[in-house]
Amino acid sequence: MTEEAKGVLAMIGACVVWGLSGVYYKLLDHVPPLEILVHRTLWAFLFFLLVLAFQGRLRALPRAIATPRTFGIVAIAALMISINWFVFISSILFGYATEASMGYYIFPLTAVLAGALFYREKLNRPQMISVGLATLAVVILSVGLQVAPWVALILAFSFAAYGVVKKSLDTGPIVSVTAEVALLSPFAAAWLVVIQLQGTGHFGANFITTGLLIFAGIITSIPLILFSYATRRVSLATIGLVQYLNPTLQFLVATLIFREVFTLWHAIAFGLIWTALAIYTASSWRRGRAARKASRAASTSGTTV
Template sequence: MPAQTQGILLMIGACTIWGLSPIYYKLLINVPSLELLAHRTFWSLVVFAGLLAVQGRLGKLREALGTGRAVVTTGFAALMVTTNWFLFIFSVQIGQVRETSLGYYIFPLVAVLLGVVVLRERLAVLQWVAVALAALAVTTLTLGLGSAPWIALTLAVTFGAYGLVKKRMAVGAVVSVTAEVLLLSPLALFWLLVLQAQGQGVFGADLRTSALLIFSGVLTALPMILFSAAAKKVNMATLGLLQYLNPTLQFFCAVVLFGEPLTPWHIAAFGLIWVALALYSGSGFAQDRARRKSVMTSVAEPPL
């Protein structure tokens, strides 16, 4: 099987797990959001650290946490990802999966805007149009509902900031996320021990709930591993396009499985976002094609 095909299948697997994960969190709706977040953090560390140990790469954590600057960078990434995780869990539990879907649709455009502001990156005309349409979608939803879609915006901004920080990390994705949950796990474990001591913890109350909580580590680690493997085999334009499968499946869960209502304002906002993403993706593919053509031309030219 060609490497490109393998990468596409791996990416589809990762996005399918992410996109259908609201079903899992609905099964744990009886567990308070903060307690569920603590379990996800702790069991993720167990899975990620176990994987690095099997691969003989635990020593790589020193690269992620070896200096004060590295600890601060990793700590900021950890803060962004734990905020994102908590808000996602909380949103599923209060019946706002529709908003999480919107947030992850907006995320690529927020990430582009962060690149312009922080990294001074330049955008093509179509990319600016896409960003403007996303802003119009948020404005439409805000005026229509009487309040901004804070869940969607916070998810998009925290994940965008997380991606921006990750670009500056020298270590790989699995090592860096292991370092992040390593920093968060003492707090998570402390909170879980406090709950258990007070008799309020749900872990151990019944086998089903305890097994599902442990499984949160696998649910977090597996798509990350698949995504990391896919990123090595698929070009960035294809990778970016396939990522839309995640919010699309979340949208399916919200509307079809959970029966969350869609107002005309939501339909208008989602429509604008989908048009924006189509323009953004088209521009990305055009740039990627031009870049590859340029590389092939330079390779084909004989040396002077």
């Protein structure tokens, strides 16, 4: 099996875990979202520490936050990812999984918009059309349901903000994520101690709940490791295509397993978003193909000379 094929399989694995994670969190619907987030953070931190120790890279962790600049970047990234995790968990527990899937569908488009705003990346015509269609979808859904799809918007923009912040960080993905949960862990541990002393915590209540809370950290860590593995072996265009498996599985889980309400307004909004993603993906694929051709041509020319 080629390295690229291994990377594609790793990316598919990551997206399957992300896409089906809603089913897992639904098993914890008797636990408050904040408590789940606390355990997700703490156990993910411990798991990542073991991974770094196994790789012999523990010394890279303090270097990731060694300067005020990197500490600030990691702190902001930690805040953004904790907001994203909390809103996603809440959406599953309170019946907004369909809206959550919408958030991850429109995330690539909000990322494009963030790149234009913060890094002066120019939008081409297909990208502008895609962003416009996604915006129209949000407006139509807001008018139809008489409430803005806040879950989708918060998930999309918090993850886009997370990407913007991480772009200015030179640290590798595993080390940087470990640093983020390391900054969050003292607050998570303090909250866990408080609720356990108050007798309202669910850790230790029974074997199943305790095991599910611990494993929340593992299902957070494994797809990130798979994603990191894939990005080193697969083109960004391929990653962009495969990543849509995540919100697609989330959408299917929400509508087929959770049986959430799917109105005509949802159908119109999702239709517009899927159209926007088709235009955006086709444009990205063409540009990636043109870039590869240009690179091969330049390489051939250099060899000839």
